[in-house]
Amino acid sequence: MSEQTIGGTGEFDLIARITEVLPRTAEVLIGPGDDTALVATHSGSVLATIDVLVEGVHFRRDWSSATDVGRKAAAASLADIAAMGGVATALLVGFAAPGDLPVTWALECTAGLTAEAARVGACVVGGDVAASSVITLAVTALGDLQGRSPVLRSGAQAGHVLAVAGRLGWSAAGLAVLSGGFRSPAVLIDAHRVPDPPYSAGPMAAHAGATAMIDVSDGLIADARHLAEASGVDVVIDTDTWNIPGSMAAAASALGVDPREWMLTGGEDHALLATFPAGVVVPVGFRIIGSVMASDEPGVIVDGVRRRGLGGHVHFTVER
């Protein structure tokens, strides 16, 4: 018997099969199945963000399982909520795919979305499916500040310390390994397939008095530049004291590259980059990697050298 496809089962049956297995948290006043969802917002406001993943651009089906893709898509949006100091409450998922896609792929992708959301206590509350020649996931995350003020990109000031929580360069290293035709180190390939954002570090940073914060999705230099420009400062990064993970050092050696470049320019790990007032004890999970300086020409300085390139993944264009 041939595998059942989403074209064979049809839109409404697919939606029914997806929604019947979705868990539901206390914040969900109305879940999937009506015109919209209704989600409680205890703080009187709601954080909201959307991220798009496209097959062939953000993932390959021969490199990532459907569950991996679902988890990766959810993580991109959930990490944005954490980067404001918030806690995610709900996901909405727009899903477009060819009719010959196996139903199991769609269901496993949903399981991945659900599993990643469950890591922060959120769940999938709504969605839409459509036919397309390219698998595309658009994931909206909603979140709550729980009474805290949002941590914007624009609050960094001269004298603040720069700190990061989570992984840098792991996904890029994993992609380089896969692109080189290698099957190991598995820890890097796994990191490319499914990021491990430090979700809880976001609210902790907000509570500890972080002055600015951003999700490192495009790469450390690219996202540090966003923070620098929004704050009107120079962000100064020192790599001297960085520990290069052993697996990354081994992969870099095998591929003949400098692992620091993965850590400076690799995106999709969804580390959290934050600034704190000097003298603050940074929360558990954060490590200090630099500082903030006044500047007439806001930008990023790495090991004393001003980096003018974007140094990260940019859609549509090659690196400038």
Place this chain on the structure above:
Amino acid sequence: MSEQTIGGTGEFDLIARITEVLPRTAEVLIGPGDDTALVATHSGSVLATIDVLVEGVHFRRDWSSATDVGRKAAAASLADIAAMGGVATALLVGFAAPGDLPVTWALECTAGLTAEAARVGACVVGGDVAASSVITLAVTALGDLQGRSPVLRSGAQAGHVLAVAGRLGWSAAGLAVLSGGFRSPAVLIDAHRVPDPPYSAGPMAAHAGATAMIDVSDGLIADARHLAEASGVDVVIDTDTWNIPGSMAAAASALGVDPREWMLTGGEDHALLATFPAGVVVPVGFRIIGSVMASDEPGVIVDGVRRRGLGGHVHFTVER
């Protein structure tokens, strides 16, 4: 000089050019430019929905302008908010497109999204852009109930009256006209390009005591069936007294079809279908088209005949 493409201008410049022209309402506490938006939610909860539009499936660039596509994409989500009895506050837009797309197309599409959102007092608060071979828009709408209870699909009971606000079959008729190679009636073609959902009728229906409501996006029979199944009733539709708009009658005559089938099965006009207790004066804009009956086998009865097919647009499958 050749036209500037989004691949030529690049992701960050495109985002900057899109966001610099976005208006902002009082509900928007934090707009585009940070990790997430922050939107006020006065009622302690937020309505949220997502809809996906794909080129070649939901629109054709030779039939619809970029502004049309933006307005249509926004309307699909905004109408869902209205169908709960809510008022939309914000849109988030996931946009995927090929690098050779003209920048003007992306900007005009954004203008369309913004213009449609402005019709209900909402605005675009965030988004994401990605490279893809297919133009894809995923639009999330957020909304507020303003203290009202949500109007679900599940509240219809035997004896209630069935009423509809907004257009039925206009978009389907316009599509049939375009597909037949005709250029008129313009009013139908325009209706296919840009729907005109009766947004304000949603909150009015909720205020008037509507017992159930749904956005007619797939077609009257298909969406009446959703309401019937959610409520466990039969939805009875009588077409005897329907007025067939003159342009629709003319187009149907030219194409040799029954215009009632467009009105019964055509989607994308985003009419609002609602039930009210017997004796209620239905709000301005609504017209009574039938009633609700008890049923052991919930479904839709049109002019005395039980309609078993979905009778509307269903992704992936041909009509059953």
